[in-house]
Amino acid sequence: MPRHVILNANLIPGGAIGSPWRRAPEPAAHFIEIEHYLDVARTAERGLLDAVFLADSPDIQAKDWTAPSRLLEPFVAHAVLAAHTSHIGVIVTATTSYNDPYNLARSFAALSSVSGGRVGWNFVVTGGDNAARNYSLDQALPKAERYARAAEFLEVVTALWDSVPASALVGDKATGHYLDPQVVRPIEHVGKFFRVAGPLKAPPLGHGKPVLIQAGASSHGVELGARTADAIYSAHVDPVSAAARRTELRQHAAAAGRDPDSVKLLPGLIIVLADTETAAQQRERDLIDLIPDEVQLTNLADRLGLSPDDLDLSAPFPWYKIPDENSDAGSRGQRAVLLDNVRASGADTRGAARLLASGSVHAKVVGTPEQAADFITEWFTRGASDGFNIMLDELPSGLDLFVDQVVPILQSRGLFRTEYETTTLRGHYGL
Template identity: 70%
Template sequence: MVSSPEHVILNANLIPGGTIGSPWRRASQPGEHFVGIDHYVDVARAAERGFLDAVFLADSPNLQSKDWNSPSRLLDPLVAQAVISAHTEHIGLIATATTSYNDPYNLARQFASLSAVSRGRAGWNFVVTGGDAAARNYSLSEALPKQARYARAAEFLDVVSALWDSWTPDALHADKTTGSYLDSTKISAIDHVGATFRVAGPLKAPPLTDGRPILIQAGASTHGVELGARYADAVYSAHSTAESALTRRQELRDQAASAGRDPNSIKLLPGLIVVLADTETTALQREKELTDLIPDEVQAYNLGARLGVDAGELELDAPFPWHLVPPDEAAPGARGQLSVFLEYVRTQALDTRGAARLLAAGSGHAKIVGSPEQVADFIEAWFRSGSCDGFNVMMDELPSGLDTFVDHVVPLLQRRGLFRTEYRSTTLRGHYGL
């Protein structure tokens, strides 16, 4: 059994409008509201009211198929989190940025700046982006091979870390007596020369007086797990069972120890889809109503995009088309996001319509549909078993579902001694106990 933190970690995953189906279609606000900053701020304030650790903003560098039929994160996540920081005081601010199509100096400066304006509440969810569609937005005809992408990512993280360390926290001393503003002896070049990057440094950014931004990794492949174990403070992953999460958590700790790190310094935070109502029956009906908001043709389109096939090749009322799935993704035990989804389709013996509705209702993440007591029981069971350190909570509707979670689930967790009753830290690093 691996050790657990004192309290469960809870992030609010900001999926515009919510996770299940098409909740934006039944909201009182106009559809465009859900891609605007007011919606983001509302969610962050709800999360902060419940003393949650962070608001998590995922991102991709190109429009995707799902973006045509539902609101997506159109705002740049760093810009959005900077605005959110001005409307909140304690909640952590996690923004996603890819190592595949950015420059380490620019990103190091941007996240150091977010940390400065939020007073230590910044986190970087580093992702490695595949797929040729994104590459074509960055003057490339195709994505780098996987091994090259991950080699670039490792060097990228080394450069960013070195740049963040190029100033000591007390380098800015602003001595009015002598007129010296920066202490040059505490700011150093990094002179990095690597396979991909040549960066002199030092970084032009305020010193990180509240510590580095935390690093979060998202990715289930073998390369991704290795990268997370080497660099990440926390790992975001998809698991449909506590046993699967426990296996991943132990794997991460073992690999972190092999890399010379404290194995307890890395946190596992699976996604948790929550559909919450007074009773389980009401919650199940709520889930069905939200899923039904996606028309059949959109469900087929979204499933086709997930499988990488034309929706015209799919017949909803037919057996699942395993012959259309690449063999490496369909193999039992494969670890990519698509593979987790397919494993659930296989174990539940779903047909095509069932798979499409599964995707509409949240794919292969852990899910709890029920009353506040059932949701609290689920969180407690996974946490106390050592399967995870917390969750990225993915509410069915936002912000209303998060308000209900804060009002009815958080108090139960607090009474059970599993969650804070007030913020005890001013930084995200402090919230996570790092």
């Protein structure tokens, strides 16, 4: 096992459940501004967490019309967070579908330099035709081609990072030599999707490469992540399925010639805290009740790959309308978990919408700090995960509760650090 459980704070504007921005004392605009992000990052660093994670998508989505979303460009936002913190990692989401590998390699190298090696890249493979139309395309590439492009994209980026190793900086004042041309070399990549000469114009990566993180539950995603990623984000609601995924990833990594311990599984974990379990359950209900019916309907339709006209909150759940899991609509990994929960609970359409609003596609704790600590302890000690991507119901107040009441319990059990022992994200993760 790593030295401690890995804990990232997911920076969801306002919080993960319902519409917490509607009852917060701050003005609505606060939740899309950098001060909100800074509040969360500073609280997470006070709690000695490993990183703050900022998800992103290249297009406006259905939920963006009814709640604050991550509107700040991720590199700009994380550069500010890095400048105002000293130890916590900053994880940037960037798609391989609609970016250029040279530009991204340079941006990540620069952010790694200014943050002192505290950077992670959550690489995502973006589908959906709406995003494609923002990048001069009529539709997204077929899935297999998107993942083939992603694999080559990662190959180019890592080669570019390797083209400027730490030893490149000579800085010999006596001879006037600054960079060693024998070390800084072109990569001369020629592939199906990219032709990149290199070398990369960026500061040498003296702190090591940025941490690579992958999110994707399809067979394509699992295979790519096991070959290339340092950590995997996933959606699981029970430790059995999480342990099976972790074993699968480790087996794939070993088959690719990697150390299985070099791949960390970090499932999402939604947490709603209160002094009692009953109070926490009421807090969750209150937050879900803040979401108007039409918003719940739209969000459910979007997750299922349907039109809102296909759903009626007062009707039974329309199983016959659900797109085939092999289709390219929606997020198949999270959609499959949601459908499993709907099936197990026997929920109608309204119940399914509330399940989605509560974050039921992820593991969840609704209860006391002790119950949250017990949950994290169980999954970690039984090998179901290497840590969690924590999603608090309300931000920053929910994170304050987690830092002040859950983290000390984990520390007393020897499962979490009592001080930062390293200054880089690779070090925090034990890589």
